[in-house]
Structure formats: structure tokens, C-alpha cells
Amino acid sequence: MEIFEPRLASLRFSPSDVDPSANKEFLRARYGVMVETGAKDEADQETAIFEPLDLISSIDAIMLLREELIKYPPSYVLALGVASIRLVADLQITKSEYYEGLHRVGGAAYSNGQLYVVYYERHRVHTRETIHHELEHLAQDRDEAWKNKIAVLRWICEEWREGQWDGLNRSSGLPFLGEKYWRLSNAERQRLDHSGFVKPHSRLSRREDGATVAGRLMTNPQKLLIQRRCDDQILYQKALHMVGMFNGRTSGKMGGRFFRELEFGFVRESYWR
Ligand SMILES: [Zn+2]
Numbered sequence: 707m708e709i710f711e712p713r714l715a716s717l718r719f720s721p722s723d724v725d726p727s728a729n730k731e732f733l734r735a736r737y738g739v740m741v742e743t744g745a746k747d748e749a750d751q752e753t754a755i756f757e758p759l760d761l762i763s764s765i766d767a768i769m770l771l772r773e774e775l776i777k778y779p780p781s782y783v784l785a786l787g788v789a790s791i792r793l794v795a796d797l798q799i800t801k802s803e804y805y806e807g808l809h810r811v812g813g814a815a816y817s818n819g820q821l822y823v824v825y826y827e828r829h830r831v832h833t834r835e836t837i838h839h840e841l842e843h844l845a846q847d848r849d850e851a852w853k854n855k856i857a858v859l860r861w862i863c864e865e866w867r868e869g870q871w872d873g874l875n876r877s878s879g880l881p882f883l884g885e886k887y888w889r890l891s892n893a894e895r896q897r898l899d900h901s902g903f904v905k906p907h908s909r910l911s912r913r914e915d916g917a918t919v920a921g922r923l924m925t926n927p928q929k930l931l932i933q934r935r936c937d938d939q940i941l942y943q944k945a946l947h948m949v950g951m952f953n954g955r956t957s958g959k960m961g962g963r964f965f966r967e968l969e970f971g972f973v974r975e976s977y978w979r
Contacts, residue, residue, distance in 0.1 A: 729768045737775055737783040740790040741768055749790070753801050754814060754822055756794040767793040767825035767833070774837045777924060777968065779959045779978045786844045789819035791837075797824050809888055812836045815843035835921035842920035845955060846913055852955055883909050902940035904930075919948045927969045 730741045743764035746756065759767055771791060775783065798810050813823045813836040821840045826832050880899060887895070887910045898906040904918040923930050923945055930945035953961035959978075967973055 724765060724769060726765050726768045729772050733768075733772060733775060736780050737778075737788065739775070739783065739788045741771060742790055742792040743767065743794075749820075750792070751814075751816055751820060751822075753799055754792075755798045755800065755808070756792070756822065757796040759793055759795045759825055763795065763825055763827060764793065766827075767823075770825070770830060770833060771823070771837060774834050774924070776975045776977070777973050778841075779956060782956050782960070783841070785955075786841060786848060787819045788821060788841070788844065791821045791823060793823055793825050795825065797822050807888075813840045815840040817844075817847050819844065831925065834925045835918075837921075838924035839917040839921035842917040843913065845920075845951075846916060849951075849955075880909065882911050882915070884911060901938060902944075904941065915944070916948070919944050920952075923948050923965070924968075927965045931965065931969070 726743075733739045733741055743759050745758050758764075771793065796810070797812070797814065798808050799814055800808050811824075812826075812832060813821065815821050821844070823833060823836050823840060880902060883890075887907075890898075895906045898909055900906050900909055903909055903915060904922045908915045908918040919930070919941075927945075930941065931949075934942040934945065949960075949962060949965055952964075953959075964973070967977075
């Protein structure tokens with residue numbers, strides 16, 4: 707069950723925390739990320755068709771983005787090469803790895819570092835997950851290059867990704883659906899058996915499986931690392947794998963200790979100073 711988080715949960719903020727230009731400037735200075743909320747401009751991807759946010763939603767969406775990005779060490783986000791994050795009210799993509807037609811998505815990552823994230827006023831948790839999900843896609847694109855530099859990451863990728871990750875999915879008995887996933891109705895997607903996976907969307911492909919694990923791990927580590935250890939061993943193993951990936955990519959900054967501290971709410975803005 708999803709916990710409803712009210713829009714502008716600003717009681718915990720001072721007026722300056724809500725100031726969208728201050729939040730944008732903070733994210734640009736610390737992470738090199740340009741945050742966009744307005745109408746489509748010439749820098750936008752042609753294949754991304756979106757509705758801009760209204761003013762109140764954009765203020766809240768930028769705050770929420772700040773709350774999620776501060777979980778990462780600046781060096782990691784800078785290494786991902788995030789150029790911009792555009793927060794939108796609705797997003798459709800005209801083309802993807804698996805599908806040619808127009809389809810509605812919660813977010814998108816382009817290999818040049820442009821990210822799009824849908825702000826769901828009534829499902830802010832979903833928006834939070836999507837921020838990490840799209841960042842994970844950028845990381846997946848960079849893992850090949852990182853693997854050659856970081857020995858421990860190479861080991862994790864090769865031992866895990868090539869062997870056990872697929873083995874885990876085989877043991878769940880549920881194959882990836884590829885483009886078939888996009889032909890299902892929303893109701894059919896919700897009915898998919900996704901044991902061993904975070905959510906129905908994870909059944910699309912190995913990339914989506916990994917990105918949904920990262921999204922859930924960064925927003926609800928206790929669910930994956932404690933609860934799933936008891937009721938879904940496959941998903942628990944995937945979560946451990948993802949901790950190893952973050953650990954390797956950040957040279958130990960985001961390892962087991964970080965995720966325990968994240969679980970307990972100790973990861974705040976001052977954490978990485
Ligand atoms: Zn994805």
C-alpha cells in the first residue's frame with residue numbers, strides 16, 4: 707500500500723527551503739544538474755512529449771528532487787554526467803528500445819544525460835523512485851567504462867550480472883516480456899506475477915529490472931533489505947547485488963553502511979560534506 711504524502715509537505719521547511727530558484731541553484735552547484743519545469747524548448751528531446759507543471763506543483767517537485775538527490779555523493783552524480791532533469795506533469799515517449807509507438811511513461815533517461823521525471827501529486831513516492839530509476843539507467847550506460855577502471859565493480863558485474871542475476875530470474879520462472887509488455891493494458895500489467903521483481907514494470911527487461919531495484923532501494927531500503935529477506939529471497943539477492951554495484955561505482959561511499967544509515971534516516975544534506 708502506498709503512503710499518501712501531501713503536496714508541499716512544507717511544514718518541515720522554512721520559507722527559503724521552498725524557494726524554487728534557491729533549490730535549483732543548490733542542485734546546479736552541488737551536482738551540476740540543470741532543473742527544468744517550463745514548456746518544451748529547443749534543447750528538449752524530440753521523442754519526449756510532455757505537459758509542463760503548474761507553478762505549485764513545480765515548487766513541490768523541485769523540493770522533492772532535492773530531497774532525493776542529496777542521498778548521493780556529489781562525485782557520483784557528476785560522474786553520471788546528468789545534464790538536466792526536467793520535471794513534468796505527463797510524459798509520452800514516441801520511441802524506445804522495445805517499442806515504436808507512442809507510450810506513456812513515468813520517466814525517461816537519454817544517454818546524453820537528459821532525464822525526464824513525471825511528478826505525481828498523489829503518488830509522490832512513485833516520483834521519488836523514478837528519480838533514482840532514471841539515474842540508474844545513466845549508470846547502466848556507464849558501467850561498461852567504469853568496469854575497466856574499478857576492479858571490484860568488474861568482478862560484481864561479471865560474477866553477478868552475467869551469472870547469478872539471470873540465474874535468479876530463471877529460478878523465479880518468469881521471463882522478461884520485452885515489447886509484449888507495452889501491448890498489455892494497465893489492468894493486465896497490474897495482474898502480472900512479479901515475484902522476484904520489484905513491480906510489474908521490472909518484467910520488461912534486465913535494464914528495467916535493475917532500475918526498479920535501484921529506485922526501491924534508494925527510497926525504501928528497509929523493504930528490500932529486511933522485509934524481502936524473509937518473503938522474497940530472489941528480490942533480496944538482487945537488492946544485495948545492487949548495494950554491491952553502488953559500492954563499486956562510488957569506491958565504497960555507498961556500501962552496506964550507507965544503506966543502513968539511509969534506512970535509519972541519517973542521510974541528510976550534510977552527510978556528504
Ligand atoms: Zn526504465
